[in-house]
Amino acid sequence: MCVRLARxxxxxxxxxxxxxxxxxxTARLVEAAGGRAGHxxxxxxxxxxxxxxxxxxxxVDVLINNAGIVSGAPILQVTDEQxxxxxxxxxxxxxxxxxxxxxxxxxxxxxxxxxxxSAAAFTAAANIAPYAATKYAVTGMxxxxxxxxxxxxxxxxxxxxxxxxxxxxxxxxxxxxxxxRIPDVSATEVADKTVEGIKRNKATVVVPSYLYHLLVLLM
Ligand SMILES: NC(=O)c1ccc[n+]([C@@H]2O[C@H](COP(=O)([O-])OP(=O)(O)OC[C@H]3O[C@@H](n4cnc5c(N)ncnc54)[C@H](O)[C@@H]3O)[C@@H](O)[C@H]2O)c1
Numbered sequence: 001m002c003v004r005l006a007r008x009x010x011x012x013x014x015x016x017x018x019x020x021x022x023x024x025x026t027a028r029l030v031e032a033a034g035g036r037a038g039h040x041x042x043x044x045x046x047x048x049x050x051x052x053x054x055x056x057x058x059x060v061d062v063l064i065n066n067a068g069i070v071s072g073a074p075i076l077q078v079t080d081e082q083x084x085x086x087x088x089x090x091x092x093x094x095x096x097x098x099x100x101x102x103x104x105x106x107x108x109x110x111x112x113x114x115x116x117x118s119a120a121a122f123t124a125a126a127n128i129a130p131y132a133a134t135k136y137a138v139t140g141m142x143x144x145x146x147x148x149x150x151x152x153x154x155x156x157x158x159x160x161x162x163x164x165x166x167x168x169x170x171x172x173x174x175x176x177x178x179x180x181r182i183p184d185v186s187a188t189e190v191a192d193k194t195v196e197g198i199k200r201n202k203a204t205v206v207v208p209s210y211l212y213h214l215l216v217l218l219m
Contacts, residue, residue, distance in 0.1 A: 001064060001191040002026050006035025008195055014057055016042035016050075017067070044093035050100050060101045062198065064114040065094045070131045083130045090134035094141065105156055112157040112198055115142045119164045119206065122215040146203055159197045161205045162212070163190045182211065 002013045013030050015037070017023035023039035030037035038057070042049050044067050054060070069089045071082035094115055105111030120128060121135040139160055146158035165184045185207050197205035206212035 001066065001187075001194060002030050002037065003033045003035070004188075004191040004195050005062070005064075006030045006033055006037070008199075010035070010062065012036045012038060012058060014038040014040070016040055016044065016053060018043045044097060045088040047096050047100075050096055054100050059104045059108060060111070061105075062112045062114065063097055063101050064116065064194075065097055066116045067093060068116065068118075070128065072127045072131065074127055075129050078130055086130045086134050090131070091137050091141070094138050098145070102156070106153060110155045112159065112201075113142075113145065114159045114161060114194065114198060115139075116161045116163070116194075117142070119162050119211055119215065121162055122206075122212070143203070157198075157201045159194075159202055159205060161190070161194050161197065161207070163207045164211055166190055182208070 002015055006013050013027075013035055015023045015026040015030075017026070017039070018041065020039075020041040023041065027037035027039035040053055042053050044050065044065075067089055069086055071078055071086060073082075098113055101111070102113075105113075115138055117139045118131075118135040120132045121139040124132065139162075142158060142160040146160075149156040149158055163185055164182055166187055167184065190207050193205050193207045193209075196202075204212070
């Protein structure tokens, strides 16, 4: 995603990740592709870390909330800590980052906020109740935010992205995997569709796109 944004002409891409090595590698890939990149270790569930990092960075024009975690298990086996962590990263962190960058976007008269949700926000599968709950929740938040911006701050754009399985899913998703005849999508395809969605100011990006219609029919 970062490389794709750099190729589209973003003057600087900054990757914040709790995994410093991963963030550094992403920045290296962006620079290898001819872009300018920054990286930093950041736990997006920590408002204090976000605030201090964002104050040291150039203003954000495009915010992409991509961090996400999944712990799949039957509802009685998933731990309280795993549930709290999924809610923290997959939902609450979106509030933290959006509320941190929006004032500056409004002051500068523009910006685009992107939330990476999931196809899990339109469907149901065994053993992922907390993960699905976070993705349904973040989707509702993003759609409401888009309406709020459309009404009061139309210069701020909002896009929600819903990929199907990007890579071989963890063992917890076997139930769904066995039922599914839909092939996995690649990270490159998700990145391409996300950037296209930003450029065209789409409310919803589903990858693959036909999945949205299938899921609406099935639910
Ligand atoms: N992989 C899939 O099949 C799939 C399908 C649909 C949606 N998604 C969503 O796409 C997004 C990316 O998923 P992925 O499969 O590329 O996962 P990934 O694990 O490869 O990437 C997620 C990144 O988030 C980072 N992260 C986790 N917790 C963090 C925290 N507290 N603070 C900062 N960074 C943190 C991780 O270090 C990692 O680099 C997630 O939101 C995920 O829910 C994934």
